[in-house]
Amino acid sequence: MFRIGLKMLIGDRAKYITLVSGLSFVVLLFVQQGSVFCGLMVRTAKPVEAVGAPIWVCDPNLQSIDDSKPMIDTELGRVRSVPGVKWAVPLFIRQVQVRLKDGKFQTVRLFGLDNSSLIGRPSVMLEGDPAALNAPDAVILGKAESDRLGINGQFPKIGDTFELNDRLARVVGIADVPRDFLSNPYVFTTYDRAILYAPRQRKQLNFILAAPQDGVPVEQALQNIRKTTGLGAFSQEGMQWLTIGYYMKNTGIPINIGISLTLVFVVGMAIAGQTFYAFALQNERYFGALKAMGTRSRTLVGMIILQSVTVGLIGYGIGAGAATFIGWLGRNGRLAFYTPYQLLIISFGVTMFICLLSSLVSIQRVLRLEPAVVFRG
């Protein structure tokens, strides 16, 4: 009988296509909006990923990586002396203004790396060598968004120069870096030079990168640092979540995307509910005939659930596939798009919920249906 149920569904082409296309569109919107949200949130933490260090030490009141709460320089020595810490180096991160050759200004994210070790340097160089940072006025540019530093949208090349805080900066390398939420170009240089490139503040050191000694768990080292120095200490993942949490709490993005997702859900319910209702009305006689001929109500309910689950699965497949394809098309562009498996699971659950809730209308009608309806002319 379940095969008959499927044929009843698929045989009614117009309603079947309406249901599947409606649900596909709903899933597409849901996954697309969800992926944009996840993409934006993940991008807020991209600077952490770009540097990459097992332990981040900072002011205990720091709210995100974009928050600058400098510490006194002696904190570096205190962290180095914490039991379980293998090494610790300074890191300077600040949004600063670049003066371009054409006189325009552009904000960049400036990374000042430890002078000797260059820990935190980009892991993938497209051109040049990180060691070239030892040359006078040397900077490495991240390729993403760096077209903003070139003339007429051209990507800067090795040897190009610009001004940072009235000081010369010369490009010695181009690195592959991720795009971040603020969409500013990345500029890497040494710690000492970065301090000169940024407007002067009373304290400059805003991050300390560290690593645990061999055999010491990161969490143990973090606890030791917090206890010994009173500073904030995070694993790389912890710093990423701190930043994501800040943007979740302090921007309108979750609300805006949440409203979109709610509307998508309502539209999905309306489309699926109306079509299932029409389907139920149209098939009432036939369900009545099946009931009269000896089909048990639970079999009919099973048929309806199978119909709704089938439509849901097909709609989900098409919608999620289309959304993923859109994300793939924009993978190298500015589109913030990230589809974690959790989003796919949630959207699958939402789709099934919409379908099953909508099919309740049909189920209710079938359960109440008197088989005697078949004798009405």
Next chain:
Amino acid sequence: MASTSLQAATGNGNGNAAILSKVNKSFGLGDTRVHVLKDVDLEVKCGELLLLVGPSGCGKTTLLSVLAGILDIDDGEIDVFGIRVDNLRQAKKTDFRRDYIGFIFQQFNLVPTLTAAENVAIPLLIAKRPYQESLKQARRYLELVGLGDRSEFLPTQLSGGQQQRVAIARALVAEPRLIICDEPTASLDGETGKHIMEMFRSIALSENRALVVVTHDNRIFSYGDRIAEMLDGRILSVHTN
């Protein structure tokens, strides 16, 4: 007969397919209560085609419904092949219909998205017979009603007469012992109607089976073995053709 969860019924010992005794049925409550069947007594014999006739609203279709176990009665007794239908619970009634009753409806009620063969196979599928085996059996019955070459047609591709023949094949395919027909010729022209009735007599009737046909159509009265006339919820007369 298809496998049944009901106790095997061999009949009620008198060569009767069904016996209705003092059956009463009403709809509604209070002032709106309508007494549709009033102390109806009726016997349906094995091997006969019984016509149930009478004006609109006299209770023919209600009688058909209670006989088939579709509607519950207020009081009285309904015995079909030795089974007290009025005593069965809903789930058992559903099984009873599956195992003992074949239906032919005025509007055919063929599922429009299924082929003729699939429509005919439905009673077998309800009885949980395998799909392919059911289709094979359905095609055999379509051959029997002269539609062997139309088994893969959708109902919309068939004429009214052909659709009714598909409905007859569907009613017979599970080899039920009582076939209930509600105005089977009402949607057909005179010639087709006669042809359908001839088919009833030649294919559907057998020693162990009975047909009860509700009709307004006096052109087909001659096809009945007996005619029960109803008026205002009562059986006025039963006469033999």
